[in-house]
Each structure stands twice: as C-alpha cells, then as structure tokens.
Amino acid sequence: MTRALGTAVALIGVLGATPDAALLRAMNLAGGTEEVITVWRYVAVGLICLAVAVYNEGGVGPLLKGIVRSPGPILMAAVLMLGINLGFTISLLKARCAAPAQSAAATVDPAKALLLISLNPLWSAILGVIVLGDALPMRTILCNVAAICSMVLVFVPNVLAAMNGEPPPPSAEGRMLSVYSYTVAAAEENPVMVLIPLATGMLQALFLIYVRYVSMKNPDVSFESVPAFGAAFTAIAPTITALSAGVSLTGGLQPIFWGLLFLMGLGLGAYNVACVVAPKYITGAEVALILLLETVGGPIWVYLIYGDVPNNWTIASCTLLVASLLVHEIAGMMSSGEDHKTTLEPGVR
DSSP states (O other): OHHHHHHHHHHHHHHHHTTHHHHHHHHHHTTOOHHHHHHHHHHHHHHHHHHHHHHHHTSHHHHHHHHHHSHHHHHHHHHHHHHHHHHHIIIIIHHHHSOHHHHTTTSOOHHHHHHHHTTHHHHHHHHIIIIIOBOOOHHHHHHHHHHHHHHHGGGHHHHHHHHTTOOOOOOHHHHHHOSSOOOOOGGGSOHHHHHHHHHHHHHHHHHHHHHHHHHHHOTTOOOTTHHHHHHHHHHHHHHHHHHHTTOOSSTTOOTHHHHHHHHHHHHHHHHHHHHHHGGGTSOHHHHHHHHTTHHHHHHHHHHHHHOOOOOHHHHHHHHHHHHHHHHHHHHHHHSOSGGGOBSSOOOOO
16 A cells, blocks of 8 residues: 555556646747746746645644754755756756757756656666665666666767767657757757756755655654755746846746746645655665656647647657556566665664
C-alpha cells in the first residue's frame, strides 16, 4: 500500500507538469516575454504551493509551528529546490522562450539539456544505495538503462545527418520545448552551459534523497512548505532583474495569460509537492524514473494543441520509456517486497 501511494503521488505530480511546454508557448503568444513568464511562473507556483501546505498542515498556525520546529532541514531542501528551479530555467525555459539568435550563445541545445537532466534517475539510484542503503533490484537497474537509451534516441537524426555530411535537423525535443523551431549548433554552444543541465539533474537526485533521508530519520519534519519557499526564492532574482531593467510585468499581456498562468501554477505545484511527498514512500530512483514521464507527456500536449508532429525517433524514445516504466512497476508489484527495503534505520515518531 505504501509503495502504491508513493507511485500514485509521483504519477499525479508528473501528469500536472506535462502541459508545461504547451502552456509556455501559449503564454508567449499571449504577450509574455521570457522575463515576464519566468517571474509570474514562480510567483504562481509559490502561492499555490503555499495554499496546499496550509491545507495539508491544518492551518497557518500548524504550518508555522512545523517550520519553527525544523528550520534547518526545511531551509536546506528549499535551497536545493532553488538550485533545481534555476537550472531548469536556464537550461530549458530560456530555450523555450528565447529566439534562436538570443539563445545560441547563452545556452545548450534543448535536446542535449533534456538528456543531461534526465540522467537524474542514475544519480538517484547511486545516492540511494550509498546514503540510504536502498535496495537496487535488477528491474530498477534495467529500467535506468532503458530510460537513458530512450533519451539517447532523440540524437539519432543528428548522428545520421553527421554521417551523411548534412547539417543537423531541427532538434525533435527542441521543437517540442521551444516557441521557435531550432537547434543550437555544437559550434555555437557555450561549453560551460552544458554543465548546468548536468548539475540540475544531480541536484534533483540530491533533493529526492535528502527528503527521503530526513523523512526516515525524523518523521516529525514536515516538508510541506518547501515547494512554496523554493518557488519564492526562485522568483526573487528574475523579479529584481526585470524591474531594474525597466521591464513591465503586466504590460502587453492578454487576459488569457492569467488563466494559462493559473493552469501552469496548478500543474507545477502538483509536481513540486509530489517531489517532497513521494520519496517518503518509494526510493529516489523510482521517483526520478516516474518523473521522466514529463518527456512523454510534453510532446503529446504540443502535438494536440499545435499540431507539431514528433519524428519517428522521438516516438520510439517515448515508447521505450513508457514500456520500461510499465514493466518496472508491474515487476515491483509482483515482487516479494525484499527489494523495497533500505538499511537506513528510521527514527521514532
């Protein structure tokens, strides 16, 4: 039952995040610039996550008591979430909203960024074994291998083009993630920026393992407020930057922008809450694998709304990922339960 609950929470969270790429494009068309979308995105997520935290804790008073009781772990988790949010913003959000000429010198190709971030199940598995003593059954190892292979498949068109001496086609994931259809050529990439999505995946793994570790050692610590703090911290820098540059945060925005923003806040709020709840019930590696489903749902939403058809390699990538996750979960339900154990001794509540 515990495993089923953790899996359900992670699935609900990742389903909430799948429309993100489509919503970002719609918000851009509704007048939102990169700076404006970045600011309001995290303001909305922070407010919605705060409302969820107040509800789950039974009111403002109990929420504040929980924060005062365990400020250190909560602050640490919030700082990790800040790093994750900034990593996603720099690696993907700028690529989704910025024009090619602006993005090429500043970031990495969206497909490559997505691949590097998607390595987080591997880091989660390694950290889970080292820090928590989590069991790492063969089904999880094989699922990690399949997940990495599914991410690599999106590069096949580029490899084939290079073998034929042709320029690389527009990135499959770039088309899904970006307002514009473009690929950042390797010669135009900033090598340092490649480290950002790699570090983002590592931070996400560290966050999942940290939440699981603290939750097991000290069940009285409540991380309900962490998504709100993380979003609030993330909103500070872009807000200051935008205002100091004289950017209007409301000018030129169509009314539909605010409706789209609310939907985005709900979806990402569910995703962030899942990241602090699911690790209490299943391993960080399993949570990270489930969260990869965003790479499947994103292209589906963009196709349904905008008609952008992914190429066959992207479809194959999504099919392999979904199939491997289904087999992994079915095998988990049929297992004896020994491969769900951890050697970390839980604290006493």
